[in-house]
Amino acid sequence: MGLAVGTSATLRVPASSANLGPGFDCVGMALGVWDQMTATVTERPGLVIEVTGSGAGEVPLDENHLVHRTMVTTWQHLGVTPPQGLHLSAVNEVPHGRGLGSSATAIVMGVALAHVLAAAGDARDGAAGEGPLLDLGRVNALACALEGHPDNASASVFGGATLSTTDGDRPWPQTRTVPLRLHPEVTPYVLVPEATLSTHTARSVLPDVVALPTAAAHAARAGLLVHALTVDPGLLLEGTRDLLHQEARRPSYPESMALVDALRAEGLAATISGAGPSVLVLTAGEEPGRIEAVAGSGATPWRVLAPGVPERGVHAVSDTL
Structure with a gap:
């Protein structure tokens, strides 16, 4: 099956924060910072990519x-069959290399756009059936497989x-x-530095x-995290305490861990994003x-975002079928 010339779709995908400490x-968790992309099948052969905003001048x-x-x-x-043109x-808002799921956002965008354009081709051929053009379950399955771990991708798919689990x-x-049905009082803030860090580098030091006692204690913290997010936000400080990965990565982002320590000392549930x-x-x-x-008390400048948590993830802005 091929894609008809002129088929076009515009999608938006939210950023995300993963782990939330022990998870x-x-x-x-989806964050209200969005990437948007329009894909159009063209008569002229070849690939044309235009990027404005985050990543412009950096991505291929x-x-x-x-x-x-x-x-x-x-x-x-x-x-x-991929189109010839x-x-x-x-138009990107999600910062790259800062732990806000920019790679997962791109993967979710690619999977979703490909599905929408293919479904539009089915609709032209009279085979679309009664289902929506964007099947979030199918998008999530493939996006998580391509991303390699599901935390960022699933939040960007579903909001x-x-x-x-995988x-x-x-x-x-x-x-x-x-x-997870978030308690209505749960509000995220994100502190973004100028520095970047690749996921590959961060994972290489894990x-x-x-030890079994550490794994058992960490599993308990993960359960407490879910309870704090959904039932009792008063337990967020305890529920976001990580025992598995943050300390191992401390040398990779010392300024970030120093800020996490300072925020937690003030009773604020801070964790690496x-x-x-x-x-x-x-x-x-x-x-x-x-x-x-607290963020302004150190030498490192931090940009403070209050993005909110969008209730929907990837979605179509407009379609031309």
């Missing part, structure tokens, strides 16, 4: 662009907060994602083995002034 590789503008690579992989998975136009080996592990170096603070209605005061 390593399984808990994620050819077949190596992560969204495009993901679209091609998705079409192969669906048995769809394709135009991608991106809100999510808990995911079974099976590559290339197509199976992911189950369930929504130990292969942890994803692989860092951004810092996530989960509050139960505190004013941001306390967070800004």
Whole structure:
């Protein structure tokens, strides 16, 4: 099956914060910072990519662009022939390399765009059926498999907060994602530094083995995290305490860990956002002034965001079918 010239779709995908302390590789939260991309099948052969905002001048503008690579992989998975001509136009807000899920956002964008364009082709051929053009379950399954771990990807697919488990080996592990109904008082703040850190670098310092007592205590903290997020925000400080990954990564982002320590000393539930170096603070209605005061007391400048948690994840802005 091919894609008809003129088929076009515009999607938005939210940023995300992963782990939230002890929810390593399984808990994620969507953040109201958005990437938007329009994909159009063109009559003129070749690939044209335009990027404004975050990543402009840095990301590749050819077949190596992560969204495009993901679209091609998705079409192969669906048995769809990639178009000879394709135009991608991106407006990005999600900061790159700062632990806010920019890679997962790109992968979710690519999987979703490929599905929407393929479904639009089915609609033209009279085979669309009654279902929506964007099947979030299918998007989540493939995006998590391509990303390698489901925390960021699932939050960007579904919005809100999510808990995911993965079974099976590559290339197509199976992911189950369930929504977490956030307590209405839970409010995220994100402190973003100028420095960047690649996920690969952050993961390279993690130990292969942890002691059984540490693993048991960490599992208990992960359960407490879910309870604090959904039932009792008064337990966020305890529930966000990590025993598995942050200390091992401390040399990779010392300024971030110093800020986490300072915030937690003030009773604020701070944790590294994803692989860092951004810092996530989960509050139960505190004013941001306390967070800004602690962040401003050190030598490192921090940009404080209050993005909120969007209730929906990837979605279509407009379609031309």
